[in-house]
Amino acid sequence: MTPSLTAAQLAERHRDTLDTALETLRSRAYWSPHPEHPKAYGEEHGSLDAAQGLEAFTRLRDARFELGQPGTDGWTGGEVSPYGFELGITYPHADPDVLLPAMRDAVPAWRSAGPERRALVCLEILARIGAATHAFAHAVMHTSGQAFMMALQAGGPHAQDRGLEAVAYAYAEQTRTPGRAHWSKPQGKRDPLELDKEFVAVPRGISLLIGCNTFPTWNGFPGLFASLATGNPVLVKPHPRAVLPLAMTVRTAREVLAEAGFDPNLVALAAERDGEGIAKDLALRPEIRIIDYTGSTGFGDWLEANALQAQVYTEKAGVNTIVIDSTDDYRGMLGNLAFSLSLYSGQMCTTPQNLLIPRGGIDTDDGHKSYDEVVSDLAAAVDKLLGDDARAVGLLGAIVNPQVGERIDAASSMGEVALASRRVPHPEFPDATVRTPVIVKLDAARAEDATAYRSECFGPVSFAVAVDSTADAIALLRTTVREQGAMTVGGYTTSAEVETELADACLDECAQLSLNLTGGVFVNQTAAFSDFHGSGGNPAANAALTDGAFVANRFRTVEIRRPA
Amino acid sequence: MTPSLTAAQLAERHRDTLDTALETLRSRAYWSPHPEHPKAYGEEHGSLDAAQGLEAFTRLRDARFELGQPGTDGWTGGEVSPYGFELGITYPHADPDVLLPAMRDAVPAWRSAGPERRALVCLEILARIGAATHAFAHAVMHTSGQAFMMALQAGGPHAQDRGLEAVAYAYAEQTRTPGRAHWSKPQGKRDPLELDKEFVAVPRGISLLIGCNTFPTWNGFPGLFASLATGNPVLVKPHPRAVLPLAMTVRTAREVLAEAGFDPNLVALAAERDGEGIAKDLALRPEIRIIDYTGSTGFGDWLEANALQAQVYTEKAGVNTIVIDSTDDYRGMLGNLAFSLSLYSGQMCTTPQNLLIPRGGIDTDDGHKSYDEVVSDLAAAVDKLLGDDARAVGLLGAIVNPQVGERIDAASSMGEVALASRRVPHPEFPDATVRTPVIVKLDAARAEDATAYRSECFGPVSFAVAVDSTADAIALLRTTVREQGAMTVGGYTTSAEVETELADACLDECAQLSLNLTGGVFVNQTAAFSDFHGSGGNPAANAALTDGAFVANRFRTVEIRRPA
Structure with missing residues (x-):
């Protein structure tokens, strides 16, 4: 039987795409053949448009x-x-x-x-x-x-x-x-030894x-x-x-x-x-x-x-950490972190959980900010981002299972709540459970707090952990990655020295590091052909x-x- | 402290060698920068000559x-x-x-x-x-x-x-x-998202x-x-x-x-x-x-x-098999197999152990040969190869440990001995234990023989196993590789069909196949940059x-x- 899809047809349709993918994996530049915009789909592109997609699902x-x-x-x-x-x-x-x-x-x-x-x-x-x-x-x-x-x-x-x-x-x-x-x-004066070899990839x-x-x-x-x-x-x-x-x-x-x-x-x-x-x-x-x-x-x-x-x-599972040492774009940092904590209600393996902040505060382009200020400013940034219910719902999505909801509820007993989670009504799906993130203040100096920040709390729960210094933050980052694993690590610093220390910690403990993200790239997102998702070298993943x-x-x- | 061996020196000495190695791994052609001939070493080559090597060891x-x-x-x-x-x-x-x-x-x-x-x-x-x-x-x-x-x-x-x-x-x-x-x-009309990325190989x-x-x-x-x-x-x-x-x-x-x-x-x-x-x-x-x-x-x-x-x-460990179906170079086949069985007294993970021969005999360029003839001709070929003690010692080397010797001795009780092992005196080292290979006749139709040919008998012991047909040989090859693993498989055939069946068996069971070796290349030898040693896909090795x-x-x- 002749296949309806021949090798030649397949090559004509896809060989160029394969070649570009191979080339991009070597350059690690930006590329994707798959459009992100919903309007890039439809009959003229040989694909289902929005209405057809919904109909197909229905x-x-x-x-x-x-x-x-x-x-x-x-x-x-x-x-x-x-x-x-x-x-x-x-x-x-x-x-x-x-x-x-x-x-x-x-x-x-x-x-x-x-x-x-x-x-x-x-x-x-x-x-x-x-x-x-x-x-x-x-x-x-x-x-x-x-x-x-x-x-x-x-x-x-x-x-x-x-x-x-x-x-x-x-x-x-x-x-x-x-x-x-x-x-x-070659065999000197004798004839050479000659072999034909065939190599087959076998599954x-x-x-x-x-x-x-x-x-x-x-x-x-x-x-x-x-x-x-x-x-x-x-x-x-x-x-x-x-x-x-x-x-x-x-x-x-x-x-x-x-x-x-x-x-x-x-x-x-x-x-x-x-x-x-x-x-x-x-x-x-x-x-x-x-x-x-x-x-x-x-x-x-x-x-x-x-x-x-x-x-x-x-x-x-892993425990993802952000080390906050200093920044020259305080607003940008807060906005970026607020988005990372909120996206899909923190139900990503790459969502930050522990925010390590020196108890003496941090230097920013907006002046020195105390630990309390950083935490409350971040809480305010999340609040602002999710202030409008329609927008909030579009960013948060729904809570995937009841256990995540239980974790949100339990979080408030773990420490002082800097930002309480609220339920957001969904305009289209009244039975959806939509919850905003909770931020809890913890202190690395309190031994009893360690249970919380030393284990993964999957969902929109993050811990603003006060630490003695940036050096202590990096030390805690190291042990967290080594013991609990991490899919992502983030850092904010204006100091070249701190940057090197963060990088060294991530190289030693084998974790992927994003530094000073203040714009439209978030620590929890990676791009195929360029970024690696996880490292395969710490307990969060073996690949x-x-x-x-x-x-x-x-x-x-x-x-x-x-x-x- | 400045290293005495600088990066530039290292590059000058070795970068070309590295590049040629990389290129050869892609072509799989013959290459080696390391000479095999003992006389290629000496002061003029910046290396120890024979006398200096012995002296260094002493x-x-x-x-x-x-x-x-x-x-x-x-x-x-x-x-x-x-x-x-x-x-x-x-x-x-x-x-x-x-x-x-x-x-x-x-x-x-x-x-x-x-x-x-x-x-x-x-x-x-x-x-x-x-x-x-x-x-x-x-x-x-x-x-x-x-x-x-x-x-x-x-x-x-x-x-x-x-x-x-x-x-x-x-x-x-x-x-x-x-x-x-x-x-x-790209972000449409907005500025593109831009990142600088650094990738570090970490051990x-x-x-x-x-x-x-x-x-x-x-x-x-x-x-x-x-x-x-x-x-x-x-x-x-x-x-x-x-x-x-x-x-x-x-x-x-x-x-x-x-x-x-x-x-x-x-x-x-x-x-x-x-x-x-x-x-x-x-x-x-x-x-x-x-x-x-x-x-x-x-x-x-x-x-x-x-x-x-x-x-x-x-x-x-593994059990290496040779399937003998037919040959157009009977002498060459016998000589090649005799060498493979003798080299380093069969103490290689790649030495053939089971020789599967149809009980009805095989077709050769020297006429039809019965099972008994093939076995006795092979025994004679080994005898001839090792007839001269000095030459035998240079090929066999010494028995690496007493367990190998015990296995040789035990082999004679496993079946009819087609070739008995003999002790060869070493001209230079009188206390060396040098033993020639033993070949034992077994029959796949006798259930009690399976214990012998279904487990590795490391050392100069091989089994000439009579099978009903080449198809049966290939079936036995399959189960042997699947259950015991194999570093090498060899086959002798003049039939394109049998060749395909052998290749299919080796592809299915993931074993390396050498066909019709009759000259100076042996099933137990692989060349770096071209041959793979083991497959990593059967029980003999995971890599x-x-x-x-x-x-x-x-x-x-x-x-x-x-x-x-």
Whole structure:
């Protein structure tokens, strides 16, 4: 059967994009082929516009999500939007004893396709996902609780960027070794020894993606595409509260694979029944040779210690710190921090938690500010940013689960509340839980405060921790990163010396550092092709998105050599 | 203090070599800067000649091997040459509570040096080792039991090649991301967002090299240099019976590091007292973040399951198979196999063990040969190859430890002996134990034979296993690789179809395949810059020497970003 999507068509559509991605990974300059603006989508661009996206999402509701997978032994699903309604979608429940062998059977043809063809098929999958960005936006919004604009951008183009980045790295890694080589070793006066060598990238086995609730696509695409592009089938086990965005991804992948002449079972969904906990069983199966996981430290550590048959890539919890030493743009700093604390109600693994401020205050372009002033000015900045309910709702989104709400409530008993969290009514979704951030004052000199700032409090809770000095702040930063891990570190200083000390601390403890952000770039955001997300070198994550280490061990190179 | 070895000097000496190595890794053509011929060394080449090498080795005997390491709490050593004499050398015994912190203190300056400087320092270390190749040859010979010529080549230039290869990969991996980048993201009519970004390769921590008895330098250099070149200090824990070659390596590294202005404690030795078993303790210390290991499957599996704080790279045991289907060069095949079985008395992780031969015989250019004929012709070929004692000794070397001898003796009870092992007197070292290979006939149809051919029998023991057909041979090959692992697979066939089936089996099971070797290339030998040693994808090893995966996770990239 001739595939409807030929290799030549794929190359024509995507080879330039792949080349530009490869080039950008080397330059680390700004680039993205995926537009951020909602109005950049529509029929004239070959994609769904806003109305079509909403309609596509609505059509998926209250129905079975068919995938045509082998081994489907029932239907399951119970997603409830953080905006207050049931999605009503059920997904195929899989019998792994049927599904996994079917996935394995798909390997040889996919392996034979080679790195370029696989990359181009992956780019076609991403292009189809990109064309449905407006539909994905609603799916991400109503599973993660992100506000619409963020769901569209972070769940759409930014996630697609991260997927493309992984494909490009995978392609580059597999093509470092040529497909064929001739080897001729001189033997003095005798004839040289001559061999013809063939090098084939072979996949490890089935890759398991364990999705998360807050960023199902953004955190899911890198592992999914890195594994698929290196030849591995991918079984997608979404978070039970955020199935839809990954189910849509799986459906798109299956469609494209079939059209390109490959077995659609190279990508499959493993939705689970309530409380079933299938991740643990799947993770230990011998067929599973790669695992990508985003979620709690507890389960991430369990995977690393128990799924020894697999390469395990984890992003777990961390405690992100901002060291505030001094600034020449006090307003800019406050505004930037207020935004970082508020975006998606602080439900990002990259949101700052501990703000370390010298108790003697800091020097600024607006004069010396005491610790109390800095904290109250920051509280005021957050208040101002979120003063208008409509704007606040667009920035905060909804609280993803009741545990986050409980943490906000518990925070007020941890210390003096500098900024209380308030509930914001949602104009469109009255049942949504929308909460503003809480800021609590703590003191590094009080031993009892350490429990709070020495553990992750996921959600819109931050601690303004008074420290004796900037040096003490940096010392605390070091131990926090070493013991709790950190996805991000921020620093504000006008002193070259302090800057060096901060940088040294981050180099020693392996954490990503953003200095003096006062404008439209925020510590909790990273850009694909340029920034690394996490370092992979502290307890918050054992891998970074995306670098060579993230892709290099997803395949092995088999050599076949013969006398020439 | 100005280093006596400046960056400019290092660049002038070694930058071209590094560039050629990088280029060769991409082309996989033949290249080596390290000469194989013993006469290529001498004063006119800036290296020790044969006499000087022997003299250098002799001077080291019956003495303390001083390294000037901190935390030395005693002296230990008890190496006995497989050629029958005590080396009489004692090495510093280290207190890890003193030594490890000193090694960690060396990190910041080495990290700051950057990838190029580190690579060039590593190349200088390799060049000094190369100049002492004749001394290393004796050290390797009298710890591993390799014959002199093999000790010189495999322990010298080939090991240096593998070290250089690791340095080149490490350099390439660290420089995939630029040191600095400017990032400018358009914002429509507003000013673009602009950031300056700095990317620094930071080491994981202290790297532990657990050396092996048979190839202390060849198997040790890749991990040692990959870790050092990526910024990690390296603690070398040699096999207690093969300390000297790695102690010489450590001494050379410490000298070069000091001359280049770095802390010599970046490389240190951890020799152990008899029966002390320090590898287990060191492997679990939190300071140890990388482990390179070559040795038994038992300890390798233990490391993988327990040293979870570290990246663990293992080369363990495997069962190497040759599938004999047919050949158009019967003599060539027999000669090639006879050599492979005899070289270093089969004490290579790459030596073939199971020879699978259809019980109905095979087609050859010399007519059809029955199973019995193939086996007896192979036995005759080995006999002929080793008929002359002087030549035999130069090929076989000495038996590395009594367990290998016991295995040879036990083999005769496993089945019909097609070729008995004989003891060969060594003209120069009367106390050396030199043994020729034993070949035992087994039958895949006899269930009781499986125990023998389904486990590794390290040493000069091979099994000629009768199988029903080539298809059965390939099926057995598959299960053997899947369950026992394999460093090498060989095949002889004139059929394109069988060739494809063999290749498919090796691609599915992730094993390195050599087809129809009948000349001067042997299945148990791989060439750096071109061949991969092991695949890292079957139970014999979790890493290959050397590929991107071997270096990519030895460092992480830390980013520091600031508004431009």
